[in-house]
Amino acid sequence: MFTVETCAYCHLPISAKAVERRLSGTTRLFCCYGCFLLFQITTRRKQERSGKWFLTQIGIGTFLTMCVMLIGWVLEEFPAHPYEKEIILSAKWLIWALATSVLILIGYPLLKRCVLALASGSFLIEGCIGVVCAVLYGYSFANLCNGREPLYFDTVCATMLLVTLGKILEATSKSIAAQDIREFLGHEKAPAFRIDQDKIAHTTALHLEPGDLVRVPPGYTIPADGKVLEGCSRIRRTPLTGEREPVVCREGDEVLCGGKVIDETLTVQVIKTGKDTVLARLLSVVERSVLVPSNRRYLVDQALRLFRPLILVAAICALLWSWQESRIGAWVNLLSVLVIACPCALVLTTPMATTLAVARAAREGILISEAAAIEKISNVNVCIFDETEPAETGESHSYSDPDWSKRDIYTLTADGTGSSTALAEVCDVQTTTTTTATLSSRIIATCTQLQAKGLRTVLLTGPSFFTGKEKIYPPAIDGFYTGISSQEKAELLRSYREQGYVTACVSEYPSAPVWASDADIRFTIGANYKEDLLTNPVTFLGTDLERLPWLIDLSHRVLRTVNWNLAWSSFYSIVGMFAAAAGMVAPVLAAGIMLLGGSLVAGNTAQLHNYPGPSESHPYTGR
Amino acid sequence: MEHLPSLLMGLAGSACSWETFAGSVLSLSLRNHGRIRRLVALILYSVGHGFTYLFLGAFAGMAGRTLLKGGVLTSAHAGILFCAGLMMLLISLEMMGFPTRLHLLHHFPGETTIERITAHYRERFGELTPFYLGLFNGFLPRPLVYAGLTLAFASGNAINGMGTMAWFSVGMLPILWWVGTSGFLISPTMRSRLIHAMAIVVLGVGCIMVWRALPIRAEGGLQVTTEMSEMIFTPSP
Numbered sequence: 001m002f003t004v005e006t007c008a009y010c011h012l013p014i015s016a017k018a019v020e021r022r023l024s025g026t027t028r029l030f031c032c033y034g035c036f037l038l039f040q041i042t043t044r045r046k047q048e049r050s051g052k053w054f055l056t057q058i059g060i061g062t063f064l065t066m067c068v069m070l071i072g073w074v075l076e077e078f079p080a081h082p083y084e085k086e087i088i089l090s091a092k093w094l095i096w097a098l099a100t101s102v103l104i105l106i107g108y109p110l111l112k113r114c115v116l117a118l119a120s121g122s123f124l125i126e127g128c129i130g131v132v133c134a135v136l137y138g139y140s141f142a143n144l145c146n147g148r149e150p151l152y153f154d155t156v157c158a159t160m161l162l163v164t165l166g167k168i169l170e171a172t173s174k175s176i177a178a179q180d181i182r183e184f185l186g187h188e189k190a191p192a193f194r195i196d197q198d199k200i201a202h203t204t205a206l207h208l209e210p211g212d213l214v215r216v217p218p219g220y221t222i223p224a225d226g227k228v229l230e231g232c233s234r235i236r237r238t239p240l241t242g243e244r245e246p247v248v249c250r251e252g253d254e255v256l257c258g259g260k261v262i263d264e265t266l267t268v269q270v271i272k273t274g275k276d277t278v279l280a281r282l283l284s285v286v287e288r289s290v291l292v293p294s295n296r297r298y299l300v301d302q303a304l305r306l307f308r309p310l311i312l313v314a315a316i317c318a319l320l321w322s323w324q325e326s327r328i329g330a331w332v333n334l335l336s337v338l339v340i341a342c343p344c345a346l347v348l349t350t351p352m353a354t355t356l357a358v359a360r361a362a363r364e365g366i367l368i369s370e371a372a373a374i375e376k377i378s379n380v381n382v383c384i385f386d387e388t389e390p391a392e393t394g395e396s397h398s399y400s401d402p403d404w405s406k407r408d409i410y411t412l413t414a415d416g417t418g419s420s421t422a423l424a425e426v427c428d429v430q431t432t433t434t435t436t437a438t439l440s441s442r443i444i445a446t447c448t449q450l451q452a453k454g455l456r457t458v459l460l461t462g463p464s465f466f467t468g469k470e471k472i473y474p475p476a477i478d479g480f481y482t483g484i485s486s487q488e489k490a491e492l493l494r495s496y497r498e499q500g501y502v503t504a505c506v507s508e509y510p511s512a513p514v515w516a517s518d519a520d521i522r523f524t525i526g527a528n529y530k531e532d533l534l535t536n537p538v539t540f541l542g543t544d545l546e547r548l549p550w551l552i553d554l555s556h557r558v559l560r561t562v563n564w565n566l567a568w569s570s571f572y573s574i575v576g577m578f579a580a581a582a583g584m585v586a587p588v589l590a591a592g593i594m595l596l597g598g599s600l601v602a603g604n605t606a607q608l609h610n611y612p613g614p615s616e617s618h619p620y621t622g623r
Numbered sequence: 624m625e626h627l628p629s630l631l632m633g634l635a636g637s638a639c640s641w642e643t644f645a646g647s648v649l650s651l652s653l654r655n656h657g658r659i660r661r662l663v664a665l666i667l668y669s670v671g672h673g674f675t676y677l678f679l680g681a682f683a684g685m686a687g688r689t690l691l692k693g694g695v696l697t698s699a700h701a702g703i704l705f706c707a708g709l710m711m712l713l714i715s716l717e718m719m720g721f722p723t724r725l726h727l728l729h730h731f732p733g734e735t736t737i738e739r740i741t742a743h744y745r746e747r748f749g750e751l752t753p754f755y756l757g758l759f760n761g762f763l764p765r766p767l768v769y770a771g772l773t774l775a776f777a778s779g780n781a782i783n784g785m786g787t788m789a790w791f792s793v794g795m796l797p798i799l800w801w802v803g804t805s806g807f808l809i810s811p812t813m814r815s816r817l818i819h820a821m822a823i824v825v826l827g828v829g830c831i832m833v834w835r836a837l838p839i840r841a842e843g844g845l846q847v848t849t850e851m852s853e854m855i856f857t858p859s860p
Contacts (some may be wrong), residue, residue: 059755073781
């Protein structure tokens with residue numbers, strides 16, 4: 001069974017290989033070496049000194065490596081200049097001294113990790129890189145002492161530095177992805193202005209307690225759930241309630257943690273703080289979502305289990321291949337293979353993309369309780385809207401929208417005994433007294449958009465409404481089934497699935513129809529923050545249906561990004577591995593390619609953070 | 624005279640890479656109270672910045688020597704110069720406010736990702752020492768730095784490449800020190816004028832480079848030399 005742990009630094013799920021470390025008396029798990037390094041930099045104040053020391057190590061290591069390479073390059077120009085041999089020899093000893101410092105500063109953690117991994121009976125590519133670097137260093141030192149060539153000090157330093165920087169870069173990218181969620185839901189660090197005996201104390205949401213009075217100026221987020229005691233302002237709370245327009249809050253109104261004040265300063269009495277707030281509950285849903293691995297991630301993890309031994313085999317083959325020709329050349333090839341085949345970018349791409357997508361959807365008021373759902377959404381080709389009947393009045397109704405032209409009015413006969421549902425509100429209907437019902441422009445617009453994306457749209461209503469009389473429905477809807485029972489709905493769903501369609505059931509909150517349990521994915525529309533939000537994998541806070549096509553677009557984009565990244569990182573790893581084994585890639589170039597490859601993957605994935613919202617002028621982001 | 628293009632490009636580079644270093648330099652200036660501490664911080668920052676440029680220049684020179692094979696690939700050599708000149712012309716047009724589709728000044732490849740990642744650590748390095756701040760800021764991708772590196776690449780020699788970028792970093796010093804010592808940001812109007820003036824400089828250098836790289840000029844006597852300055856300023860016989 002697939003077990004999921006999260007990284008102590010980036011909080012993303014850990015794939016096949018975890019790095020276990022005991023820090024400050026606590027055992028922690030990290031998803032990669034970079035996260036372990038960065039955890040030491042960015043932890044709390046008591047570890048600040050060690051974090052600064054680590055940064056200093058990296059800084060000094062970088063500077064010394066640059067010096068080693070610079071002197072090496074300048075020495076290569078020397079044959080053109082009549083310099084003394086003693087100067088060249090002195091310069092080489094200087095390079096040795098600098099390279100030794102780099103080895104101690106940057107190589108030591110790599111070697112230590114290798115020893116620990118070997119002690120626990122596992123194989124680590126970074127550790128092997130450290131060992132090969134140590135071998136090359138020893139060889140170069142022996143050559144220097146005997147006045148022979150070649151020297152590989154620059155190769156050793158640059159490779160170790162670039163590998164370490166590559167790890168740091170990947171860990172930072174992952175941390176940025178996780179930070180996206182924390183920024184959205186990171187209310188604990190939100191600034192709070194507490195009123196203490198007529199003075200304003202500057203603090204954070206974490207330090208507030210029920211009963212405290214806080215002032216919230218315009219532009220700031222409300223630090224806790226509470227009640228307005230003074231002031232009147234509009235508050236934007238899209239991610240909390242799905243409401244796209246700001247709501248006006250006056251004295252006595254309840255306000256939610258995370259809402260953004262727009263107009264004027266409010267004085268709020270804190271009622272709930274910390275984990276009791278609505279925002280904290282949303283956080284738990286979104287945070288848990290990234291723990292559910294998608295099929296792609298599972299496949300990547302399985303592939304990596306095979307890929308790691310393959311790297312080892314390729315490295316040994318490279319070593320044996322060129323052993324006869326040149327022993328040291330064989331070690332250099334081995335190092336190149338290990339560096340270029342390091343599968344960091346492969347590990348990085350899927351969790352980073354899904355985490356960013358979950359955070360992006362959350363910013364639009366869409367809660368995804370399983371990151372794996374994103375992959376399913378991208379495959380959906382039939383969208384079934386359940387219970388689309390309008391509100392109950394006990395009479396016959398006509399529903400029409402005054403903005404519509406005659407051509408757009410689609411009528412349905414109704415017997416007037418339907419139940420009131422949230423999706424009916426989504427339909428934005430207006431009640432009159434005739435015997436026709438009109439579908440709202442919103443649902444038709446949504447269906448039109450879905451159809452344009454190649455999806456089939458089906459509307460279903462229960463047996464108590466629209467009893468099979470005259471019905472005319474727009475071309476945007478591929479199927480309209482009225483007056484059918486739950487059993488018939490289940491059969492309809494099954495028939496679609498048998499035809500090979502991937503089905504999505506869209507139902508109103510809080511109902512989660514039993515017949516829809518067979519659907520590939522279920523969306524809940526019109527939820528509110530007061531209820532349990534984990535009934536379906538995808539929950540739309542608020543009633544805005546426009547976000548459904550947008551979510552499907554987002555899922556396509558995520559899949560495209562993941563596929564591109566997987567293809568690219570597999571390509572450069574495999575091709576590079578063979579080229580390195582053939583001695584065509586120097587270790588420094590291999591490390592550069594690895595760093596560049598990781599940067600491209602991270603950069604490409606990070607673009608999901610800025611994925612545009614459903615409309616150009618988004619009320620929450622202001623774009 | 625022979626390193627004047629690099630010097631001018633550095634000066635222009637500091638004006639159009641304002642966002643990259645002005646914040647860092649200003650924070651150093653504000654963090655270090657007292658004239659001597661501020662001066663030391665600025666010197667360390669400049670040394671770190673300059674060292675990175677030397678390193679990059681040497682690297683580009685080495686790469687040029689390896690790839691251009693000591694002047695065998697004459698057309699490639701001229702082509703690189705032409706590309707560098709063209710790039711500078713485009714940059715100068717953008718500096719003057721003419722939109723180009725490439726958006727070299729604001730959307731240079733890799734800029735967003737690298738800046739977003741380095742932003743995580745820049746402040747922490749800044750706390751440690753201005754030298755590291757300068758060292759790492761030097762790696763940030765800026766269009767005119769790439770243009771300078773192209774010149775270093777075309778020089779085909781690590782030492783000459785270092786020389787090119789050394790003058791480039793010296794060219795950056797006046798504005799960098801102005802911001803650092805005065806302790807305030809230049810007004811938007813002033814900055815706009817400065818950028819326009821620098822755009823003319825970049826345009827001039829770019830025109831000379833394109834002119835020198837054109838085949839019609841080379842026909843008469845474009846000689847593949849390792850000295851970039853000769854490529855630009857030596858008249859054809």
